[in-house]
Amino acid sequence: MKESNPVLRAVQVLFRDYLVLLMIAVLVAVTAIIEPKFMSPLNLVNIMRQFGPLMMVSLGMTFVIIGGFIDLSVAGIINLVAVVTISLIQPIGQVPALLTGLGIGAACGLLNSAVILSSGALTQAEALFLTFGMSTVFSATALLYSHGSTMHFWDIKTSKSIFETIGAGTLGPVSVSFVIFLAVLFLLWVFQTKTTEGRAISLTGGNKTAARLSGIGISRAIVVIYTICGLMTGLGAIVLFSRITTAAPVIGAGYETNAILSVVVGGTTLKGGKGSVLRTVMGVLLVVLMSNCLNLLGVSTYLQVAVKGAILVLAIWLDNRKQV
Amino acid sequence: METVGSDIILSIKDVSKSFPGVHALDKVSIDFRRGVVHGIVGENGAGKSTLMKILSGVYQKDSGSVVFDGRSIEHTTPYESMQRGLAIIYQELNLVNTMSVGENVFLGRFKEMKGMRGTHANARKLLDSIGCKVSTTKLISELSVSTKQMVEIAKALSFKSKLIIMDEPSSSLTAEEMAELVKIIHQLKAQGLSIIYISHKLDEIFEFCDIVSVMRDGRVIDTKPKSEFTRNELITKMVGRTIENEYPPRPRSVGETLMEVRSINTHKLHDISFTLKKGEILGFVGLVGAGRTEIVRALFGADKVRGHRVLINGKSVAIRNPREAKDAGLGFIPEDRKLQGLVLPFSVESNISMASVANFSRFGFIRKSLERGIGARQVQALSIKTPSTKVPVVNLSGGNQQKCIVGRWLEISPSIFIMDEPTRGIDVGAKYEIYVLMRKIVEEGGAIILISSELPEVLNMSNRVLTIFEGRITGEFEPESTPVDTIMSAALGLRGGAA
Amino acid sequence: MNGKGIGASLYSIVTRQKAFIFILVMLVGMIFSRSNFYSAYNLLDMLNSTSILLILSFGVTLTIIAGGCDLSIGGILVVSGILSIKLQDFMPMGWAILCAIVFGIAVGFVNGFLVVHQKTEPFIITLGMGLLLTGVAQELTNAHPVPAKNPAFMMIGNGDFHGVPNLVMIMAVCFALSYWLMRYTQFGRNLYAIGGDYDVARYSGIDVIRTKWLAFVISGGAAALAGVLLSSKLNTGSSIYGELTALVVNCGVVVGGTSFAGGIGGIPQSALGLLVFGMLDNAMNMLNITSYYQVMLKGAVIVGIIWMDCFANKRRREFV
DSSP: OOOOHHHHHHHHHHHHHHHHHHHHHHHHHHHHHHHHGGGSSSHHHHHHHHHHHHHHHHHHHHHHHHOOOOOOOOOHHHHHHHHHHHHHHHHHHHHHHHHHHHHHHHHHHHHHHHHHHHOOOSHHHHHHHHHHHHHHHHHHHHHHHHTTEEEEEGOSSOOOOHHHHHOOEETTEEEHHHHHHHHHHHHHHHHHBBBBHHHHHHHHHHHHHHHTTTTOOOHHHHHHHHHHHHHHHHHHHHHHHHHHHHTTTOOOOOHHHHHHHHHHHHTTTTTOOOOOHHHHHHHHHHHHHHHHHHHHHOOOOHHHHHOOOOHHHHHHHHHHHOOO | OOOOOOTTEEEEEEEEEEEEEEEEEEEEEEETTTEEEEEEEOOOOHHHHHHHHHHHTSSSSEEEEEEETEEOOOOHHHHHHHHTTTEETTTTTTOOOOOOOHHHHTTTTTTTHHHHHHHHHHHHHHHHHTOOOOTTTTTTGGOOHHHHHHHHHHHHTTTTOOOEEEEEEGOOOOOOHHHHHHHHHHHHHHTOOOEEESOOOOHHHHHHOSEEEEEETTEEEEEEEGOOHHHHHHHHHHHHHGGGGGGGOOOOOOEEEEEEEEEEOOOSSSOOOEEEEETEEEEEEEEESSSHHHHHHHHHSSOOOOOOOETTTTEEOOSEEEEEEEHHHEEEEEEIIIIIOOOTSBHHHHHGGGGGGGHHHHEEEEEEEEHHHHHHHHHHHOOOOOOOOTTTTTSSSSHHHHHHHHEEEHTTTSEEEEEEEETOOOHHHHHHHHHHHHHHHHHHHHOOOOOOOOHHHHHHHEEEEEETTEEEEEEEEOOTTSOOHHHHHHHHOOTTOOO | OOHHHHHHHHHHHHHHHHHHHHHHHHHHHHHHHHSTSSSHHHHHHHHHHHHHHHHHHHHHHHHHHTTOOOOOHHHHHHHHHHHHGGGGGGGGGGHHHHHHHHHHHHHHHHHIIIIIISSOHHHHHHHHHHHHHHHHHHHHHTOHHHHOOOHHHHHHOOETTTTTTTHHHHHHHHHHHHHHHHHSSSSHHHHHHHHHHHHHHHHHHHHHHHHHHHHHHHHHHHHHHHHHHHHHHTTEOOSTTTTHHHHHHHHHHHHHHHTTTOOOHHHHHHHHHHHHHHHHHHHHHHHTHHHHHHHHHHHHHHHHHHHHHHHHHHOOOOOO
């Protein structure tokens, strides 16, 4: 093997592993130059606001992908949790409603894992189709439950202060949702890197057979990853409708692709095993920043969808080249 | 360019081939005559497979010359090789399971055969010419191994092959099927074909080969007509050293019964019951597909099996999954280390610590400090050659990879170690190290169930062997005091094997 | 053998012929419903509305048999449909349609490059491609359906020939063509070999890369054709049919007996599988099931069928 210049090697590593960071830096720099409004405090606050829902869902999705699977049902879960939770604030009170919402998210994830385990599905492709089917079921349930109607905060006569705080409150200079994000991130990071179950998930994603034959409970790992994803998605749904103060039964549309995009762009490989919630944070940051920049540059929402698709394709392609 | 005599169909001169870290072939030279069955013997790892893969075009040689039927062959592909008239029938069989016999014979030549009708008609003719009666519309997945081999032979004949190489064809055949194959070999010879027959079974070589080449450690030791070899001479040249030095002395520390297994019954296994004693190495001998791996997987909880009983130290234990097996004191080294045993992109350290995560965590939290020691400890104890414990385990050689898996289990000191083909694809030096390790494990009170397709290995290492044929235990022997033929008969399901 | 043997063979029949059984169940069920299901008009109408999905399925089947899959067909469908209408502002109808189909072929080419040449996982990368195209479609139309101005264009998708709708005839031609391709040509047989065992196919001299690549190209072309026909039928180019369609069609192919594992199945099987969904839609409408329940039922059917396919694969799979 040729011994190459250490500086060159450092640059190569930088490009390979931290491509995302580089892309963020370039994007920020370019936009700041073209559109000075980008650096205004209003815009920066706006960016931070965008974090919440996508971040929660993506963090949950990270676990599923590290475990070697995928979850296409998050859009449906968001729809369901949003419409049910908002409708329960008045009848049963906001705290019970909040807990119920989270519970539904977790239950949906649990159901996903039950379907996958009972069918014996062990590949990502099988999980893709199964969770897609579940998404339609969840979304349909949301439609049925809400009769297709959208509910607004102003329809609720009792206190909804918790949700309002989540949506718009601040704690000093930062928003409440940002604080929630930090707390959740810390918990998930500790779980992923420092617990035995986190290690079990990572090993399951690395090689399911080898993990199982080493005595690792891969069935339990599957239940855990989907339940976490469901729970985090539920949390994301709550943050979402708290922010926009309405819950329509189609509110979750597009979240599955954005979440997968964030995870992949952040550097967690779709092949499973290796990855990190911290990388996903970077991925979400990039996706949010990109939307923001494209908005400021006047690019239409539809074209943004196309751009996201293109970047997903690109990211997967590069990820694949790295592995092979 | 060399000129070769017209009675030589294939001439190999000074062919060498290396892979990273391994010299697979070292200046191999052999002349193969027309119309002759030329046997190539050698132990696993001698280089026979590599040589054949170079001839058939799967690998490219590093240096040397190959002249086939008067033409010099440089870079080639498997298909070109077949078109030239050199066919090879691999041990793993080159057939598409989901397609029919007829289509497999003419795979990729549908148009030449003028469609489905032509394909099946011509396949029928070829199969009939070797006396095989299987229907050409049957799917490959429904066939027995020996019938699949016939399909491969038909495929070779369809290319008007002049030379057919058979790579270890007998490993999954019963005695009757083997007799069929020998008949076909003689038939092909009578038709003017040349045959290269690769095997490590001396009896077959002596039975129907005309000329024999012995390979060892990537070199050709000798090439002579069979009649000029004695059996002992062949063995010595194959092995290169006296048998005593190839295996450590048999462990002599067998104690009382450690484990009792009663009545494993699945759709493949029938009433499997046996015991395992402390300090013993119990070998499972049988053909590929006889059920040896199925037995240990059932025991280890890897497959869902119900209705059997396992007693360890007299107490009944429930083993429904690998985790319970681990808790009961079992360890398992699977057959295919790359697919079933290792997480290839992960570090050596992670692969070694995989089974003992509970040992270095408290209250569900991992203590990195405790884990760090594990990797270093096993690397040292087993002399695993690796630049560090942090490198991906895929970078290590086969032998060292296998040691990682062994080390993984040693960390939790299982009392019962199941090893399925532990030395497959490992060079001779590393093999010996693993044998020594096995001996150490049983001397310290453990017990090993050893599955190996290498008869010398399993016979030399085991205190006791069970022969398994078609899912049944057909015999129990002590290899030290039993003739090899008796054991082999039982493994092939013939009468005379003690039950 | 004994009771266990009968149960096992019954089980294998059900799992291998799930499409057939589903259709049988529906047909029987609809006998008891007091609706017009069994009228000639309805049956023909059902075939007509499923034709587009059927054409899509013929293309996708090629990729699945070769061991991959194509989830970008929804995106190709909408973009080519929109193109076929919008381009008529600049060129005659015939040329516009041709360009739209060429577009689909080009996308198929890119898919083939990524999946076959670059060896990426097909399901997720074609999903991304579909997303990309959906965005493009929405951009092209500004999310408003684009009406067609040419009455001749509309006749393609809505006209009939002696009572048989054009769509059904076009679909029948596609069926015959793809059936012939898969069963009677070297290309088709090679696809089965590639899906059955990639390495064996390679060693047998089959140009695996070019053949599998071509499967994706054809899938793209078929999707584009379906898109043009759909635009013609609705007389508008709309962007809403994207994602769901791709997944439904791929599921339908699996229902029919073509497994994602590759190497097995065929065009008639896929057609049967898609008919399950077509019949389901039609039956649900006949029974006046509200649209929300329809979506849920369809989702449940998809889950159920894929579940059964996974379960069957579990038994087929050897060691984990």
